Amino acid sequence: QTVVTQEPSFSVSxxxxxxxxxxxxxxxxSTSYYPSWYQQTPGQAPRTLIYNTNTRxxxxxxxxxxxxxxxxxxxxxxxxxxxxxxxYYCVLYMGSGIWVFGGGTKLTVx
Amino acid sequence: EVQLLESGGGLVQPGGSLRLSxxxxxxxxxxxxxxxxxxxxxxxxxxxxSISASGSSTYYTDSVKGRFTISRDNSKNTLxxxxxxxxxxxxxxYYCAKCSGSTKRDAFDIWGQGTMVTVSS
Numbered sequence: 001q002t003v004v005t006q007e008p009s010f011s012v013s014x015x016x017x018x019x020x021x022x023x024x025x026x027x028x029x030s031t032s033y034y035p036s037w038y039q040q041t042p043g044q045a046p047r048t049l050i051y052n053t054n055t056r057x058x059x060x061x062x063x064x065x066x067x068x069x070x071x072x073x074x075x076x077x078x079x080x081x082x083x084x085x086x087x088y089y090c091v092l093y094m095g096s097g098i099w100v101f102g103g104g105t106k107l108t109v110x
Numbered sequence: 111e112v113q114l115l116e117s118g119g120g121l122v123q124p125g126g127s128l129r130l131s132x133x134x135x136x137x138x139x140x141x142x143x144x145x146x147x148x149x150x151x152x153x154x155x156x157x158x159x160s161i162s163a164s165g166s167s168t169y170y171t172d173s174v175k176g177r178f179t180i181s182r183d184n185s186k187n188t189l190x191x192x193x194x195x196x197x198x199x200x201x202x203x204y205y206c207a208k209c210s211g212s213t214k215r216d217a218f219d220i221w222g223q224g225t226m227v228t229v230s231s
Contacts, residue, residue, distance in 0.1 A: 034216075051218070089155050095137070103154050
């Protein structure tokens with residue numbers, strides 16, 4: 001069973017740039033996995049940030065960007081703000097209609 | 111405005127059944143695949159099931175295969191999840207999500223607010 005890996009937690013200072021990653025327990029992530037990224041604050045529904053590797057969802061500011069870095073998918077937040085403090089989840093397409101989420105990264109902005 | 115409104119959640123005993131509904135509006139429902147994602151209390155997101163735009167193809171995570179059935183009524187712009195043989199580990203908030211396109215490779219772009227399902231005696 002392939003596991004989708006994310007950093008459990010990350011801390012960033014306001015105004016700094018942070019890159020969260022999404023990998024595989026076995027193998028490399030490529031665009032063929034159609035990586036997508038979601039932001040969720042406690043008690044709220046997820047909000048889509050990025051889908052299909054680097055397509056920004058409607059209304060998402062351009063300081064959020066998606067890419068492939070090395071063997072992982074990446075979400076970069078340029079100029080972190082206090083209200084970026086959230087949980088971030090990636091999801092990968094595994095083929096045959098199957099999607100698998102990563103365990104999520106809790107981002108702290110302080 | 112694109113909207114997804116889930117309903118049908120509640121408290122059910124182990125072994126029981128529930129049917130979740132998701133009413134869609136603000137977009138051409140027949141052009142997009144749809145998905146159910148759940149989140150157990152204090153846990154991360156888990157993909158549950160997806161259905162193609164036409165409804166002819168369905169996909170499930172292994173833990174719900176044979177127990178859950180996803181379907182859609184394109185005449186009513188409504189997505190369903192029939193959940194049978196429910197277990198305690200199915201306890202979660204269930205989110206309905208619109209996919210960004212019509213195919214199985216299109217990820218989720220719009221989310222509903224979720225409906226809580228609690229399986230307990």
